Amino acid sequence: MLDTPKIASISDTWSGQESLSHLYYTSKEVYDVDINMITDSQWLLAGHISQIPKRGDFFLFEVGIENIIVTRESPERIRAFYNVCRHRGSRICTKPAGSVRTLTCPYHSWSWNLDGTMRGAPQMPAEFRKELYNLHEVHVGVFEGIIFLNFSASEPPSFEEFVCRFRDMVQPHQLAKTKIAYRKSYPTTANWKLVAENFQECYHCGPSHPTYCSVHSKVKLLGFIGGRSVGTTEAVAAFEPLMVNWEEKASAMGHYTGRFTDDCDSPHMQQGVRTPYLTDAETETRDGKLVAPFLGSYTQSDGASSYAVFCPLNTALINADYAVLISFIPRGVNSTDVECIWLVHEDAVEGKDYDVARLIDVWDTTLTEDKKIVEDNQLGVNSSVYKPGPHSYMEAGATSVVGWYLKQYGRYMGSGRT
Ligand code: FES
Numbered sequence: 001m002l003d004t005p006k007i008a009s010i011s012d013t014w015s016g017q018e019s020l021s022h023l024y025y026t027s028k029e030v031y032d033v034d035i036n037m038i039t040d041s042q043w044l045l046a047g048h049i050s051q052i053p054k055r056g057d058f059f060l061f062e063v064g065i066e067n068i069i070v071t072r073e074s075p076e077r078i079r080a081f082y083n084v085c086r087h088r089g090s091r092i093c094t095k096p097a098g099s100v101r102t103l104t105c106p107y108h109s110w111s112w113n114l115d116g117t118m119r120g121a122p123q124m125p126a127e128f129r130k131e132l133y134n135l136h137e138v139h140v141g142v143f144e145g146i147i148f149l150n151f152s153a154s155e156p157p158s159f160e161e162f163v164c165r166f167r168d169m170v171q172p173h174q175l176a177k178t179k180i181a182y183r184k185s186y187p188t189t190a191n192w193k194l195v196a197e198n199f200q201e202c203y204h205c206g207p208s209h210p211t212y213c214s215v216h217s218k219v220k221l222l223g224f225i226g227g228r229s230v231g232t233t234e235a236v237a238a239f240e241p242l243m244v245n246w247e248e249k250a251s252a253m254g255h256y257t258g259r260f261t262d263d264c265d266s267p268h269m270q271q272g273v274r275t276p277y278l279t280d281a282e283t284e285t286r287d288g289k290l291v292a293p294f295l296g297s298y299t300q301s302d303g304a305s306s307y308a309v310f311c312p313l314n315t316a317l318i319n320a321d322y323a324v325l326i327s328f329i330p331r332g333v334n335s336t337d338v339e340c341i342w343l344v345h346e347d348a349v350e351g352k353d354y355d356v357a358r359l360i361d362v363w364d365t366t367l368t369e370d371k372k373i374v375e376d377n378q379l380g381v382n383s384s385v386y387k388p389g390p391h392s393y394m395e396a397g398a399t400s401v402v403g404w405y406l407k408q409y410g411r412y413m414g415s416g417r418t
């Protein structure tokens with residue numbers, strides 16, 4: 001078994017242009033550090049406000065071994081609590097979602113108000129002080145209808161700093177006025193870092209994602225997505241005029257065209273960018289045709305999607321007519337839930353305004369392919385002969401994820417909070 005100093009020292013062996021060594025993807029001790037580090041330092045995408053429209057509505061969110069009740073306390077306030085009874089530890093809510101007036105443990109009926117304060121505990125001695133047994137709370141942040149959680153036992157990282165740079169890009173889509181058209185979990189037998197690295201590189205898109213490649217231009221895949229604008233000089237030069245042309249078109253429509261990309265020194269390694277699809281495509285569908293009513297203030301498509309990477313564990317991809325929220329939720333050393341939520345306008349009617357099969361086609365296909373390739377990646381990494389090989393320049397995004405992770409890991413190990 002590894003002790004803490006050994007875990008700290010293995011981060012010194014990374015060359016800077018390759019995947020991590022075996023232990024990072026297979027060690028329970030490393031995973032235990034990871035899960036504390038992630039839940040402490042990041043805001044995790046847990047769901048959308050349309051899941052809990054009324055007071056007392058709740059859904060459960062699971063990460064690592066934790067199970068969280070996310071509930072609406074009032075029209076203005078969403079709260080989250082560990083689903084752990086303060087009596088003898090039972091789960092309090094046992095259904096994945098529902099609606100309650102109070103949170104009541106089924107075991108011996110201790111109960112709590114929706115703000116987490118204790119309401120009552122039957123047949124307890126006179127000296128029992130119920131104010132000592134409020135529920136353990138989790139920090140909640142809501143941005144444009146997207147619910148994020150942070151598990152820090154002290155002050156969480158600033159939520160405003162976490163979301164502020166996305167505001168101008170995301171606000172026009174008005175995601176708070178959407179609803180979930182479909183959601184799907186892709187339980188993936190792989191370490192969360194393999195899932196995150198895979199999502200940030202498009203070196204694998206050609207061999208693995210024929211559908212995705214059919215709706216994005218090769219010029220973009222090589223000159224932009226392949227490596228956050230660090231493809232070959234020729235590829236970047238080929239893509240840039242497409243981007244400039246699109247920016248002129250989008251600006252003329254009054255649409256947002258800014259972009260930013262954090263380096264791996266940043267706490268959340270965020271990226272916000274809008275990029276065009278194939279010429280003439282209006283949205284991210286196989287035929288490029290719109291699949292649902294426009295979102296927010298959009299009244300026409302400018303032929304691009306908004307790409308918001310809040311941190312390497314969660315991303316929003318927003319088109320003129322629909323959005324997908326994708327999150328990677330670590331559940332064990334080689335177990336990650338990839339969760340995808342498809343959002344459409346809150347007034348859209350299934351069967352009339354949108355067809356679920358068409359809506360989910362591109363991303364369901366892509367995420368199903370990703371599950372397979374990442375699981376195969378983990379199987380190889382488990383082998384005694386696995387050694388990290390060098391990254392292509394097309395994998396600059398994966399290189400950044402690894403660099404970001406190691407910096408986070410080193411900082412966290414040095415913080416004494418492990
Ligand atoms: S364990 Fe919940 S009331 Fe006893």
Ligand SMILES: [Fe+2]
Binds near residue numbers: 198199204209370
């Ligand atoms: Fe992929």
